[in-house]
Amino acid sequence: MKTLSKIIIVSIMFTPFFSKAQEPTQSIYNISINSIDNQPINLADYKGKKILFVNVASKCGFTPQYEDLEKLYETYKDKLVIIGVPCNQFNEQEPGSAEEIKSFCKVNYGVTFLLTEKVDVKGDHQHPLYKWLTEKELNGKTSSSVKWNFQKYLVDETGHLVDFWYSMTKPLSSKITKYLE
Numbered sequence: 476m477k478t479l480s481k482i483i484i485v486s487i488m489f490t491p492f493f494s495k496a497q498e499p500t501q502s503i504y505n506i507s508i509n510s511i512d513n514q515p516i517n518l519a520d521y522k523g524k525k526i527l528f529v530n531v532a533s534k535c536g537f538t539p540q541y542e543d544l545e546k547l548y549e550t551y552k553d554k555l556v557i558i559g560v561p562c563n564q565f566n567e568q569e570p571g572s573a574e575e576i577k578s579f580c581k582v583n584y585g586v587t588f589l590l591t592e593k594v595d596v597k598g599d600h601q602h603p604l605y606k607w608l609t610e611k612e613l614n615g616k617t618s619s620s621v622k623w624n625f626q627k628y629l630v631d632e633t634g635h636l637v638d639f640w641y642s643m644t645k646p647l648s649s650k651i652t653k654y655l656e
Contacts, residue, residue: 497615499607503634506604511561511573511590521556525637525655526630528608529646530596530621531559532569533579537625541584543646548588551655554632557588560604562596565624569593596621608636629654 503526504519518526529544541559548557561576563569571579573592580586594602597609597620608628611618616636627644629637629651637654644650 499613499615499635501607501613503604503607503614503630506607508560508594508602508604509592511577511592513573513592516558516589516591522634523632524554524556525632526556526558527646527651528558528560528604528628528630530562530605530624530626531580531590532562532565532624533571533576534568535565535624537623537642538568540625540642540646541580541586545584545586545588547646547651551652555655559586559588559590560596560602561590561593562624563593564595564597568624596626608639627651 504522506518508516508518510516527544527547529540531541532538544557544559548555559580561569569576576593577590580590594605596602596605601609605621607613609619609621614636617639619639623642625642626639627646628639631637631654638650640648640650
């Protein structure tokens with residue numbers, strides 16, 4: 476009985492350190508961002524599906540991940556939306572115009588998933604979407620920084636951040652697909 480009491484006391488003492496994520500202080504569904512065609516994207520349209528946000532670039536060593544992102548999208552599109560977010564902040568590897576980016580993605584990788592306008596994913600001009608994805612105060616889960624192109628953030632069907640992965644994690648990795656099965 477003494478051992479059980481000790482376990483309960485220790486458990487109560489450490490519970491705050493291992494608590495679950497909090498509710499987001501801001502809804503991701505209220506964030507405004509435009510498509511690559513400069514049309515507003517209503518993220519609330521994707522409630523009920525997971526959303527994978529990926530900052531993308533056309534002239535990066537990870538650019539071939541477009542192919543696997545498209546395969547991931549085709550495989551899970553009934554429950555997953557992929558949103559590619561062009562960014563030119565990492566060695567200027569996305570210098571093109573919206574039309575050039577769109578054409579490059581379609582011609583070279585057959586991309587059919589949604590692409591946004593080009594934005595900053597870090598720094599003084601960080602887009603509000605990436606503020607939400609990278610700040611625990613907003614997303615309720617964790618803080619992170621975008622290290623390079625093709626970093627991935629997964630949001631669940633109710634608008635909660637699930638996890639993020641750095642560029643080295645391939646789109647078809649079980650680290651990601653386990654959330655889609």
